Amino acid sequence: MSATSDPYRVDYLHPAGEASLVPPASPQWRVFKNPISLGIGGVAAVLLEFADARIRSGVWDHSTYKADPIGRSRRTGTAALAGVYGPASTARRIIGGVNRMHAKVSGETPGGEAYRALDPGLLDWVAATAGYGFLEAYHRFVMPLTGRERAAYYRDHEPVTRLYGVQNPLRCDADFFSMLDRLYPRFEPHPIVGEFLAIIMSGQAAPSVPRPLHRALGRASVALLPDKVRDRLELGREYDLTTRDHAMLRAAGWLAERIPVRDSPPWQSAVRLGLPGSFAWRSPRKQRQLLAALGREGVPATS
Template sequence: MRSIATVGTGPGWFEPDGVVWRVHGDLSTLVGGVAALLGQGTHPSALAGVQRHSTYRTDPWGRLAGTARWLVVTTFGSAELAEQEAARVRGMHRRVRGTSEDGRPYSASDPALLRWVHLAFTDAFLAAQDACGRDLSARFGPRWGDVYVADWARSARALGAGDLPTSRAELADALHEHRPGLVPVPDDLRTFITGPTGLGRTERLVYGRVARAGALVLSPSLADLAGVPGRGRAAASPVHRVELRAARWSLRGLHLALGPHSPSEQAARFRLGWEPRPDWLT
């Protein structure tokens, strides 16, 4: 957050206060994060890379912090800082390579694999915003989702991905095209994503609601492989609709408690001269 506030002086990769800022500044990203992990786990190469090179089992919150860093720095940081972060992630990806249990080679730098991770991420965050976030259509129009898909593609191109969708429809088609090469998410991974260790009683209650919502917004193209309902079945089930509504109101209550902007967005607004120096920046 200090770097977001102090490195560079101008706007970053995305329009300040634009669609990407609003989606990634919404607490619905908590729901989207669960859905993204479930979706990404259906790809055998992505799964092999995570299982063999990630510390998610021994240090799940540290692993989550690393992913969150990429999200907030590229969203709210200056162009200079975003380029530095992209270079850091590209360097990490070069070290993640090997052979899966079925003999297929994998590399985190593979453009096709980078494209897949981006597709699953983008679909999950877009669906979570639709289901649990604040309505953006009044501010950005009914096609705000297309703008988000097109704009957020810049982050994946910076890592080496190509042939990226620029609309909701293209995103849905791209996900469905991957279906023949996907595999079921292992039971232990799904259990871990939906109920990680190290949570207190209250934290388990909050995370449980978020995780159930994440399982309900996952793409219909991936949901059965992940062993969760997905948004197709959620839309048809009164019980699931109630669960999503409960998650939405829980996040809105948390939003009221935390204030209008996340610390990362506060840092960006200070860098741009829109707001005074945050109290935590001393």
């Protein structure tokens, strides 16, 4: 299948040597390889976005989300992974396609407020929710990150967010909370939020995964929300994360952190760059040692 027939197709192995937008030594490579951090962080990001009527209306009224929420989520995930691991040229192609689709999205909320998907403030918030959500999910449920690693995570992702039209990328956690405080007066509860969580917790996205893990993931995503946002969205005690949930997610995150997945985007991208396929699963210290031994600073020159 060609890139023209499937605009979301990514060949992570080719062109050999072509750099990704994010260097392999970045914390981004570690965070995005772990399905637990992606799952929890991605759902939390959508909850934060759906709190704003403009984004909620744009997604619900102008995408396939109502008819095919799983497929829509997977395409969003593909774009996110391409931005981190894909050859830079491929990442730019996919992001350009996303931007062209977003350029067609405009309308009015049920309250009569006009919106455009390419509104700079909305682009900033969508990027902020995803960036913070993935990072915080990894930090809480997989492996704690130092302040220096968190700063590097934000810094290394800026080139990707700029391609989406983001004008104010996050550079630290304080940036996220400052943006949240500015938008908070707009937040409101809505039945769509509950519908979305019900889909996630039903296990439709991955039927082979035990349903209790799906339910735990949904509750963990709610746990990532700042308390005032959870209260505003009226997500009650039925979404409280249990001790069993936490233990289950930690165990799954631990295993995913230590068992390399062959033919996955991070594995194939490492091979494309002339690195061992298991590179993203190695500790930061071992990554640095390997790169030093190879005489590299994190990414080889593009061939």
